[in-house]
Amino acid sequence: MQKQTFEQAVMADGFDQPVEVSREANGFLDVHSHPFEARALILCGEIEIGLGDTKRTYRAGEVFQLTRAQPHWERYGPDGVTYWSARKEG
Numbered sequence: 001m002q003k004q005t006f007e008q009a010v011m012a013d014g015f016d017q018p019v020e021v022s023r024e025a026n027g028f029l030d031v032h033s034h035p036f037e038a039r040a041l042i043l044c045g046e047i048e049i050g051l052g053d054t055k056r057t058y059r060a061g062e063v064f065q066l067t068r069a070q071p072h073w074e075r076y077g078p079d080g081v082t083y084w085s086a087r088k089e090g
Contacts (some may be wrong), residue, residue, distance in 0.1 A: 001061055003084060006041040015086035023047070037088040039065045046077035048060060070079040 007018055020043070023029075031050075041063050048057045049064060050073040055076075058064050064070060068090075 001042055001055050001063055003041065006063065006084060006086075010039055010086040013039075013088070015088045018084040018086040020082065021085050022082045023076045023080050025076065025078055025080040027074075027080070028072040028074070031071050033064065033069045033072045034087075034090075035068065035069045037066065038085060039063060039088075040083040040085040043082045043084060045079045045081035046072070047081040048075040048077075049073070049082065050075075 010018060013035075018041070021040075023045075042058050042060050044060050045060045046057055047064075048055055049066075051070065056064075068088075
């Protein structure tokens, strides 16, 4: 997916304007949740997200989505990760 297509889709779905987020190489963020729904487009690098007993790696061009208050952990690839993230409150 391209940035313009992603932006149009999230805005049409009621999300805020996407912002760019970068995370360090080989980083890890333990189990946490957010008080908002999140949808993100991977621009470069990779991120592995764990939800309960499952995990998945997302790479450039792929989109992930997390529901509000969904517990998850994150692991960043050897080159880190940069993604465009949009939030939907409530």
